[in-house]
Amino acid sequence: MWNDPVNLMTYVSWVFRRHFGMRREQAEHAMLAVHHDGRATVAEGNREAMERHVEALHEYGLWATVEKVPR
Amino acid sequence: MRGFQATEQGWQAIVEPEEARILLSLSRQLQSLLADSLEPDARDDGAVQRLLPDAYRHDDDAAEEWRRLSRRGLVERKVSHAATLSRAVAAPAVADGPTTITLAVDDALDWVRAVGDLRLVIADRIGIVRDGDEGTTVEPGLRDLYDWLAWIQDDLVRVFESTEGEGSHGE
Numbered sequence: 212m213w214n215d216p217v218n219l220m221t222y223v224s225w226v227f228r229r230h231f232g233m234r235r236e237q238a239e240h241a242m243l244a245v246h247h248d249g250r251a252t253v254a255e256g257n258r259e260a261m262e263r264h265v266e267a268l269h270e271y272g273l274w275a276t277v278e279k280v281p282r
Numbered sequence: 283m284r285g286f287q288a289t290e291q292g293w294q295a296i297v298e299p300e301e302a303r304i305l306l307s308l309s310r311q312l313q314s315l316l317a318d319s320l321e322p323d324a325r326d327d328g329a330v331q332r333l334l335p336d337a338y339r340h341d342d343d344a345a346e347e348w349r350r351l352s353r354r355g356l357v358e359r360k361v362s363h364a365a366t367l368s369r370a371v372a373a374p375a376v377a378d379g380p381t382t383i384t385l386a387v388d389d390a391l392d393w394v395r396a397v398g399d400l401r402l403v404i405a406d407r408i409g410i411v412r413d414g415d416e417g418t419t420v421e422p423g424l425r426d427l428y429d430w431l432a433w434i435q436d437d438l439v440r441v442f443e444s445t446e447g448e449g450s451h452g453e
Binding site for chain 2: 214215216217218219221222225228229246262265266269270271272274275276277278279
């Protein structure tokens with residue numbers, strides 16, 4: 212997830228709870244990490260699953276990308 | 283317009299004809315922008331890039347493949363969110379006075395996303411790129427619209443939170 216200056220922090224946090232099923236504190240923490248660091252990893256898994264998350268987040272108007280990490 | 287209230291009939295808010303006309307015009311423009319976004323030359327439009335960002339930043343082939351597979355469906359869903367907004371405000375826009383609109387929860391979900399998409403487009407048009415940007419004042423009305431839409435989005439999130447929280451409280 213990438214920080215953007217448009218979406219409200221309350222909205223981003225709500226999307227994390229709704230889409231990922233995060234608890235309130237977890238969603239706030241993730242939202243603040245994106246906000247302060249400019250980006251944060253909010254999900255890890257196989258390519259197809261991550262692409263589905265990205266598509267859903269784009270549908271919410273959030274800026275998300277998939278990145279390959281070595282394992 | 284005052285905030286939405288969750289009632290047994292659905293989520294209700296009262297909108298003035300002028301407000302409904304603005305929302306109707308904006309949501310129709312959004313639908314037309316989205317329809318055009320599938321054209322190759324739309325990629326240079328900053329608003330389209332915000333509505334439909336690339337899924338891969340450093341892999342052009344993967345980004346292109348993802349676009350090919352998912353973009354049309356994503357555009358169709360975004361158009362349908364904006365259409366839900368248009369439908370709800372069409373009659374209030376031509377009413378003589380304030381109208382109560384009632385949304386089902388699914389409609390509210392479309393609204394919050396369409397309003398968010400409208401803010402992305404306006405942000406591009408007024409040059410809000412980084413945190414803290416105030417936006418240009420070439421068209422002062424746009425900044426006011428941007429803030430008003432933020433208020434609507436925040437209000438919808440507030441109602442979602444108040445209703446979604448019910449199941450988990452007290453367990």
